[in-house]
Amino acid sequence: MSKIIMLPILFPVCAALIMIFFRRSVAMHRILNVAATASMLVVSLVILGSVRSEGILSLQVGGWEAPFGITLVADMLSSIMVVSAALIGFTTALYSLGTIDEEREHFFYYPLLQLLLMGINGAFLTGDIFNLYVWFEVMLISSFVLLVLGGRPQQLEGAIKYVTLNLLSSSVFLAAAGILYGTAGTLNMADLAMRIPLLDHRELLSVVAVLFLITFGVKAAIFPLFFWLPASYHTPPVAVSAIFAGLLTKVGVYAIMRFFTTIFTHDGVSFIHQVLLVLSAFTMVVGVLGAVVQYDMRKLLSFHIISQIGYMIFALAVQSPLAIAGALFYIVHNIVAKTNLFYLSGLVHRLKGSWDLREIGGIYRFYPMLGLLFLVPALGLAGIPPLSGFWAKYVVIKAGIDSEHYLLVGVALGVSMLTLFSMMKIWNEGFWKNDPRGEGSVEDEGYLRTPTMKKAVTLVPIIMLGFLTVMFGLWFEPFFEFADRAAYELLDVYNYIDAVIGGRS
């Protein structure tokens, strides 16, 4: 049964390979892309189901036993993340059908998307730090190419910042992994969790912990390492921005979550949680302030990613079971809502031909349903009940109050108001006010001429994700049960060690 956990990695690579063989047939690429992501979604749900009923699944690749070989592990946290990745992969596959131009499609857009998903799934499922590094590279290299595909000057400018900073963080990662291996003699996460409390020489461990924090801080875009994100995320096509916004930073948050709850748990590195608390406050505030001043829709949303990451880091730093569960719920809620907002911004751009909120307006008058579809993720993100963001914020703030971090709770609430403000800014400027260019320009010719099929495939993902945002809010408890279970698993390391290493004896 545990063999199933390699399928989320195997599916994308096989799909990408078949696509390269049929590289002249774009139609084939499209079909394969949707089929592969759909089957990934099914498989990941099966994994989630079996983790729920049977506990942590682990697979020793190549039959080499745990501390020596590479282990793939699916615990509750990993499987929830894989489900989210597959969901976003599937919706992006649909959305791409309607929005990606044929030139990009010919230049291996779909295989790259598959490889990106392979990297993300690998990072979520691996139980080995060096292997995690490899998956990060797979993910980053695909994302580099996706970012510059098209080759407009603006894209290249964004890509330079993105590539430079991410390569730098990769080398820090490698250095940290090297030092950790030198200190502990292993890179298997379960083995590390077991050995680190017993180590005699711990001097280097705090250095390693900080290095890992820097690495994952860059990937997750936390303060002060975030500036590559707003510089690059608005440059590629919307489908690419959306999948980046939804998943890439969350991989960083996932890694922080994994490292500082499973591996670095001893007293020597408890200062990390203090550092995380301070950083989370700055991340929240700087991100949202950046968003408030923006008029470019995608830049505004990009800054929001940073601010939302702050909430997750805050919850992680608090470290109580409730907070960890809250963080996880927050991640999933944010993946869904944020990706949806990017999809919608693409649609608005299609209708109005501009990203600049000052130049557009009047969408609500002609497309009231689209306005409704926008309000769901926008209010969800801001945390208006009964949508998912309300519960996500409620749990995180409740955990903050329980652990008496009143100042940070205040910051989180204030930032929440500003989030609402900036979401309303998009609403007021883009949807509510009259189009400054006059009524005649409202009907965008280009959009009206797009075939109905293309319109449908761009709308279906938006409706799907919007529906999920509502579902998370209305049926909060069954969803939160998963997050809660994941938090208990994470804080009880012995379970994890037992599933990876214990199975041997």
Next chain:
Amino acid sequence: MYSIILATASRYLLLLLLMFSVFLLFRGHNEPGGGFVGGLVAAAAYALYFIANGIEAARTIVRFEPIMIIAAGLCTAVASTLPSLVVGKSFMTAVWVDTGIPFVGKVGTPLLFDLGVYFLVLGITLCIIFSLAEEDRL
């Protein structure tokens, strides 16, 4: 610059170098060598041919487009992981078959994987060399 000596020699060298690269590929199982080095040597053989005879001649002699060689290599490597599932072992476990033929002996999936790496490295290197050569001509 066209040199008749190099052009003539490169035809024979190509064959020799390709044979050597296959030798390295097989040697790699127990001794230094393997798919990566083998692939590089094979690519070097074509690179030499390209230097001597120009890009068009090199493209003709390679026959396949580099990207297809890359895809074939990756496919072979992925395919080498699948027999482990058929025999019911853990994913990517090496599976060996004793052929009983003298000099061939046991054949297993690691060889298949190495073959995949060989074609992958060959394909990527050729892809880079050909792209650079074409850029140069523009």
